[in-house]
Amino acid sequence: MSTKERIPRALTAKNVIEQEFELLPLKGAWHDAFGEPERTGVWLAWGNSGSGKGSFMIQLAKMLSEYGDVFIDDLEEGGRHTFKVNALRYGLSSAQGKVLVRKEDMATLDARLSKPRSPEIVIINTVQYMHVNTKWYRQFAEKYARKKLLVFFSQADGKRPKGTLADDIKYDADLKIWVEGFKAFSNGRTWGATKEYTIWEEGAAEYWGQQEIEQ
Numbered sequence: 001m002s003t004k005e006r007i008p009r010a011l012t013a014k015n016v017i018e019q020e021f022e023l024l025p026l027k028g029a030w031h032d033a034f035g036e037p038e039r040t041g042v043w044l045a046w047g048n049s050g051s052g053k054g055s056f057m058i059q060l061a062k063m064l065s066e067y068g069d070v071f072i073d074d075l076e077e078g079g080r081h082t083f084k085v086n087a088l089r090y091g092l093s094s095a096q097g098k099v100l101v102r103k104e105d106m107a108t109l110d111a112r113l114s115k116p117r118s119p120e121i122v123i124i125n126t127v128q129y130m131h132v133n134t135k136w137y138r139q140f141a142e143k144y145a146r147k148k149l150l151v152f153f154s155q156a157d158g159k160r161p162k163g164t165l166a167d168d169i170k171y172d173a174d175l176k177i178w179v180e181g182f183k184a185f186s187n188g189r190t191w192g193a194t195k196e197y198t199i200w201e202e203g204a205a206e207y208w209g210q211q212e213i214e215q
Contacts, residue, residue, distance in 0.1 A: 024067055026192075033197035034175060037190040039067065042145050042172050044127075046154035046161040047179030052199040056177075056184050057153055058086040059199065061123055064149070065098040068120030071112070075129035078103035106132050106140070113144055120148055127154040127166040134168045141172065181207030 023036040037043070045060075047053040054077075061070050077083045083101070086092075092099060100119065104112070112118055122144075124130065130137070144150060152173075154166040159178065161170050170176055176188035182203035186195045198204050 024064075026063075029197055030063055032192040032194045033184065034177075034186050035190045035192040037175050037188075040145060040147055040149050041174045042141055042169065043149070043151045043175040043177065043188075044154060044161065044166070044169050044173040045151070045177035045179060045184065046156045046166065046170075048156045051156075051179045052182035052184075052203065053153060053179045054082065055086050055090065055182075056179055056197075056199045057123060057125055058083075058090045058092055060151070061099050062090060062092050062095055064121050064123075064151075065095040068098075068149075070095070070099045070121045070123065071119035072099065072101045072123045072125065073109050074101055074103050074125050075105075076126045106130050106136070110140060110143075113148065118148075121151070122148060123151045123153065125153040127152050127161070127169060128163060130165065132165070134165055137165060137169065181211070183208070 022039045024039050025031075025036060026034055045053065045056065047056075057072075061072055064070050074083060109122070109124075113122065132140075141150060152166075152169050154169070155162040157163075159180075161167050174189050175186065178185045178187050179199070182198065182200040184197040184199060186192070
């Protein structure tokens with residue numbers, strides 16, 4: 001670096017504290033679990049098969065549609081029957097056209113999001129079907145995460161996101177959501193009073209009750 005080049009001024013602690021951020025004013029059980037995260041950035045939710053992850057995705061999409069248009073890139077299911085069942089069960093149609101669903105590769109999604117008035121909120125299901133490497137993902141996130149909310153869903157390997165890419169996304173994510181036994185737990189940088197959201201009351205009661213018995 002040339003000595004004539006100016007080094008950007010660093011922020012003081014007071015500057016940081018006084019910065020204003022646009023937040024999602026979540027309500028009810030959502031606020032209790034996840035607080036008020038930023039309106040833009042990266043989130044990651046992961047869980048094992050049968051944990052309630054698919055149901056959580058539909059409920060999350062419906063809730064987020066209150067704050068902007070939502071596009072679900074359903075790489076894993078492609079809007080198949082299981083998606084329809086969950087959409088009907090949780091009343092996704094009440095979002096009144098604010099939630100769009102399609103299965104498209106990441107290059108096509110990139111082109112979609114580059115257009116004016118593209119959806120403010122993007123849900124990608126799942127990381128394992130993205131078929132891109134970490135370098136591609138970082139370029140994608142750098143391009144969009146400052147102006148949109150990118151929500152990635154991932155399969156799990158035990159209690160960790162499955163694969164290198166999912167693990168890398170986890171470290172980037174502001175909101176890290178672990179799904180187990182029909183509950184979604186905040187493991188990220190923002191949380192509410194309970195740090196957990198119940199996806200399905202009966203299923204959660206049965207699962208966690210059995211966990212207590214086994215312990």
